[in-house]
Amino acid sequence: MAAIQNTIFTPGTAARFDKLATIYPLKRSALVPMLLYAQDEVGYVSDAVVAEIAQRLDLLELDVRSVLSYYSMLRTQPAGKYNVQVCTNISCMLRGGFELLDHCKHTLGIGHKETTPDGLFSLEEVECIGACCWAPAAQVNYDFHDDLTPAKMDAVLDSYRARETK
Amino acid sequence: MPDVTFIVDGKTLTAPAGTLLLEACKSHGIEIPAFCYYPGLSLQAACRMCVVRIEKMPKLQTACTTPVAEGMVVITDSPEIAQARKATLQLLLGNHPLDCPVCDAGGECELQDMTFKYGAAESFYAEPKNHREEQKWSPVVYFDRPRCILCYRCVRMCGEGMDIFALGVQNRGSSSIIAPNVPPQLSGVVENGVELAQLDCEQCGMCIDACPVGALTSGTYRYKTRPWEMNHTATVCTHCGDGCKTTLGVRSVSDGTQILRGDNRDKSGINGDFLCNKGRYAFDFANNIERVTSPLLRKNGELVPASWEEVLTFAGTRLRDLRQERGPNSIGVIGSNRTTNEENYLLQKLARTVLGTNNIDHHRTADFVTLATSLQGTTGRFASQHDVATSPAILLVGGDPTNQAPLTAWNIRANVRLNKARLYIANHEEIKLRRQAKAFAPVAQFGYGAFIKSLAEDTDFSKLLHAEEKLIVLIGNELRGGELASLIKTLPNASFALLADYANSRGASDMGLLPDVLPGYQPLQGSTIASEYGAAGAPGLNSAGLDLLAMFDAAAAGKLSALYVVGSNPIQRYGIDPAALKSTFLIVQDLFLTETAALADVVFPAANLYEKSGSVTNSFGDLQLVSKAADKAGTRSDFEIIVRLANHMGHDIKALVPFGKGPSSLGTRADMGQTRGAASGEADRHAVWLTANNMEPRLSPFDPFAILDEIQRLVPGYDKLLRLQLLSGNDQHLAPASTGLVQITAARKDLVLPSADTLFSSGSLTRYSPMLQDVQRHQSTEAPSPLASAD
Numbered sequence: 001m002a003a004i005q006n007t008i009f010t011p012g013t014a015a016r017f018d019k020l021a022t023i024y025p026l027k028r029s030a031l032v033p034m035l036l037y038a039q040d041e042v043g044y045v046s047d048a049v050v051a052e053i054a055q056r057l058d059l060l061e062l063d064v065r066s067v068l069s070y071y072s073m074l075r076t077q078p079a080g081k082y083n084v085q086v087c088t089n090i091s092c093m094l095r096g097g098f099e100l101l102d103h104c105k106h107t108l109g110i111g112h113k114e115t116t117p118d119g120l121f122s123l124e125e126v127e128c129i130g131a132c133c134w135a136p137a138a139q140v141n142y143d144f145h146d147d148l149t150p151a152k153m154d155a156v157l158d159s160y161r162a163r164e165t166k
Numbered sequence: 167m168p169d170v171t172f173i174v175d176g177k178t179l180t181a182p183a184g185t186l187l188l189e190a191c192k193s194h195g196i197e198i199p200a201f202c203y204y205p206g207l208s209l210q211a212a213c214r215m216c217v218v219r220i221e222k223m224p225k226l227q228t229a230c231t232t233p234v235a236e237g238m239v240v241i242t243d244s245p246e247i248a249q250a251r252k253a254t255l256q257l258l259l260g261n262h263p264l265d266c267p268v269c270d271a272g273g274e275c276e277l278q279d280m281t282f283k284y285g286a287a288e289s290f291y292a293e294p295k296n297h298r299e300e301q302k303w304s305p306v307v308y309f310d311r312p313r314c315i316l317c318y319r320c321v322r323m324c325g326e327g328m329d330i331f332a333l334g335v336q337n338r339g340s341s342s343i344i345a346p347n348v349p350p351q352l353s354g355v356v357e358n359g360v361e362l363a364q365l366d367c368e369q370c371g372m373c374i375d376a377c378p379v380g381a382l383t384s385g386t387y388r389y390k391t392r393p394w395e396m397n398h399t400a401t402v403c404t405h406c407g408d409g410c411k412t413t414l415g416v417r418s419v420s421d422g423t424q425i426l427r428g429d430n431r432d433k434s435g436i437n438g439d440f441l442c443n444k445g446r447y448a449f450d451f452a453n454n455i456e457r458v459t460s461p462l463l464r465k466n467g468e469l470v471p472a473s474w475e476e477v478l479t480f481a482g483t484r485l486r487d488l489r490q491e492r493g494p495n496s497i498g499v500i501g502s503n504r505t506t507n508e509e510n511y512l513l514q515k516l517a518r519t520v521l522g523t524n525n526i527d528h529h530r531t532a533d534f535v536t537l538a539t540s541l542q543g544t545t546g547r548f549a550s551q552h553d554v555a556t557s558p559a560i561l562l563v564g565g566d567p568t569n570q571a572p573l574t575a576w577n578i579r580a581n582v583r584l585n586k587a588r589l590y591i592a593n594h595e596e597i598k599l600r601r602q603a604k605a606f607a608p609v610a611q612f613g614y615g616a617f618i619k620s621l622a623e624d625t626d627f628s629k630l631l632h633a634e635e636k637l638i639v640l641i642g643n644e645l646r647g648g649e650l651a652s653l654i655k656t657l658p659n660a661s662f663a664l665l666a667d668y669a670n671s672r673g674a675s676d677m678g679l680l681p682d683v684l685p686g687y688q689p690l691q692g693s694t695i696a697s698e699y700g701a702a703g704a705p706g707l708n709s710a711g712l713d714l715l716a717m718f719d720a721a722a723a724g725k726l727s728a729l730y731v732v733g734s735n736p737i738q739r740y741g742i743d744p745a746a747l748k749s750t751f752l753i754v755q756d757l758f759l760t761e762t763a764a765l766a767d768v769v770f771p772a773a774n775l776y777e778k779s780g781s782v783t784n785s786f787g788d789l790q791l792v793s794k795a796a797d798k799a800g801t802r803s804d805f806e807i808i809v810r811l812a813n814h815m816g817h818d819i820k821a822l823v824p825f826g827k828g829p830s831s832l833g834t835r836a837d838m839g840q841t842r843g844a845a846s847g848e849a850d851r852h853a854v855w856l857t858a859n860n861m862e863p864r865l866s867p868f869d870p871f872a873i874l875d876e877i878q879r880l881v882p883g884y885d886k887l888l889r890l891q892l893l894s895g896n897d898q899h900l901a902p903a904s905t906g907l908v909q910i911t912a913a914r915k916d917l918v919l920p921s922a923d924t925l926f927s928s929g930s931l932t933r934y935s936p937m938l939q940d941v942q943r944h945q946s947t948e949a950p951s952p953l954a955s956a957d
Contacts, residue, residue, distance in 0.1 A: 047352060062334040062347040069336040069345075
């Protein structure tokens with residue numbers, strides 16, 4: 001495979017992408033995992049990420065954008081350092097998911113898909129995250145927090161704030 | 167495939183196995199509505215309009231994806247099906263604006279038709295509509311998002327049909343949209359503080375054509391008129407050499423009839439529904455205010471408007487005097503490759519019989535003389551445009567059809583996609599069509615001679631070619647003369663076509679706008695035409711005349727007393743020094759005051775190909791009818807101007823154009839064998855031919871069909887013409903006669919000058935088409951980095 005010149009990714013990720021492009025019967029099948037790994041590294045899917053992934057998988061940038069826009073967990077704008085994702089799907093809704101979301105909006109002072117001015121938190125209303133039996137649940141980056149109440153949510157948010165002041 | 171029998175709505179039908187139910191019903195006159203289905207494109211089954219009840223299947227089935235099967239019993243119309251389709255429409259109308267009277271597609275919208283048919287206009291969905299502003303993606307493509315019903319026809323048309331993939335589907339569910347390939351943040355186009363997405367593509371407008379609703383609209387047509395307010399005329403595009411059929415929508419304006427739209431929605435002719443950017447939009451040169459609309463005469467060094475009578479009298483008298491004083495061979499004539507066959511024939515006849523000279527030429531863009539002479543003695547070896555769409559194997563040597571002959575490229579792609587045709591390409595550049603090619607042989611620039619030699623060797627490429635039983639060879643204008651002849655010799659079983667650059671380049675050659683060849687590639691001596699022309703009273707026609715460049719050399723040397731230029735701009739195209747013409751009497755007839763016309767002593771305002779009737783022959787030899795669609799006050803057809811000029815030279819018009827009853831001219835009279843009794847004496851050949859073909863004489867000297875009669879009578883190859891086919895708007899494939907053609911020598915000068923036109927240029931017309939200018943600007947500034955498009 002043609003080596004990518006001046007990759008925008010770290011050597012580790014670039015090596016991982018080199019391999020990803022070879023392990024599927026169709027090269028383009030590596031698109032979604034690549035986008036997720038790229039988002040983890042860069043923070044969001046930037047135009048540069050789109051361009052390089054398209055080049056790696058012999059796709060048009062338009063194809064990458066079409067897939068990218070389909071999935072709500074892929075974002076094209078930077079998020080806060082801690083991305084708070086509150087579930088409001090049916091189980092969580094019945095157990096207070098919307099109250100939780102409203103509480104977060106109020107305490108963080110931001111709305112859906114917005115980021116606090118200090119860049120620490122961003123908030124997102126998401127569909128089911130697969131934690132229905134401990135509803136209501138929220139996900140901060142890749143950490144799950146379940147069986148939440150507004151008070152418990154405050155504690156969760158404080159724990160992330162505390163990490164920053166250390 | 168064997169036929170299968172099945173029952174639709176109680177009628178027993180048969181169709182080849184594998185036919186889609188929807189297509190099988192359509193060919194038997196049973197309509198099944200569909201939005202997403204489009205013939206020739208991949209199946210989508212997205213719209214659910216084509217649902218039908220098939221016995222023994224549990225649910226309604228989509229007719230667009232179901233192949234017919236033996237014994238299948240289908241119901242296409244029942245209350246259940248009507249209800250299902252109505253529900254589909256209600257969902258589609260959930261967010262679709264209900265404002266047909268202001269929509270550009272009103273009156274020709276498939277959604278509107280279906281809503282009328284199934285009565286779904288009263289929607290259950292009372293929520294506010296999700297409105298978005300419409301977007302301008304390019305000068306010719308606009309997108310109105312709320313009207314889109316996500317049938318994906320445009321996406322497939324662009325990807326599969328055009329091989330560009332400039333359109334995609336973004337987002338999900340009810341917020342899905344069609345998106346172009348240059349996203350807003352990268353386009354650099356900002357309007358009112360908003361970044362706008364742009365489209366980087368070949369700007370063919372096929373997406374607009376395929377759109378069943380008013381979501382994609384044409385920048386040149388939108389909101390100007392209504393389909394039922396226009397008159398529609400089917401004619402032939404004036405731009406490249408492919409000869410696409412186009413239906414022009416026109417309306418009356420104060421100075422004639424204006425063209426508003428070009429498309430080919432009836433899918434007739436060699437191009438089906440295809441048109442490229444130029445065919446679809448670049449008719450706007452005809453409406454350009456810079457059109458010359460009055461004859462111009464040079465007085466005191468300046469071109470000033472004058473009456474037709476004054477200018478014709480002046481030009482005719484002057485030409486006659488110059489012919490007398492300085493001899494017929496001091497006069498030159500340059501013809502056009504955008505005028506009709508009849509005009510071209512008439513012009514060379516004027517040169518040869520009225521002026522009395524072989525000094526006639528045109529801007530050659532392919533070497534048709536070599537093609538005709540190389541294939542002499544064979545039959546069936548001239549490829550037609552239809553063959554490009556159906557032949558199992560195609561070899562493309564040189565040329566770049568994507569840019570120079572877009573229909574040829576479209577047909578090649580469709581043939582490869584739909585019929586699994588094998589495409590072989592030899593080119594000095596990595597042209598876009600290589601993506602469809604089974605094998606690509608890179609050739610060094612100017613290295614086609616070596617490539618032709620390599621075909622005789624045992625290379626992988628030549629093995630593939632020689633294994634093909636039925637091969638058509640398309641040849642770009644890199645090959646001519648000896649190379650062209652040797653390529654044809656190397657492939658003795660293939661059929662051939664040359665890719666020329668203009669609407670009637672082939673016609674100009676076939677009609678003898680050449681100094682060394684009579685119409686039909688007949689020799690200057692010994693042919694029927696030669697004897698008829700000779701008898702018309704023009705000695706000195708036995709040797710070749712001056713070619714285009716030699717005429718200007720003669721002019722520079724002061725030996726050319728007059729030059730008559732019809733629809734051509736040699737000063738600009740050939741880079742001729744204007745000073746060469748300072749002592750030559752110059753008559754130019756053209757649409758615009760081109761570089762050549764600006765030097766003229768007399769300028770006649772000519773009609774363009776959309777404003778006249780006649781016939782044209784495309785690069786492949788497919789002859790088609792040209793019908794008058796538009797009109798521009800002040801202009802006249804080239805045909806009429808040529809006839810009037812001959813008249814003002816004092817020539818017998820009946821000798822030039824055979825029309826009316828009674829003896830036409832001396833030239834066509836001959837002893838036809840009636841040597842006894844009252845019928846003895848000379849008969850009029852033309853009248854005899856007309857009678858033999860059950861035709862009446864034409865009544866007017868300005869009727870191009872009078873000359874078509876003569877062409878059919880005299881030009882070998884064109885004698886195969888079928889009038890009913892022509893008048894029905896069907897194309898006919900004509901090939902030059904297989905024997906008796908002119909002999910050419912190896913020393914014959916190569917005067918082919920490719921036009922070097924792109925998708926967005928069309929010779930001298932480019933600068934008079936605001937749309938082409940705008941698209942060129944768009945492609946260079948708003949879509950500067952080629953993402954996907956024509957490379």
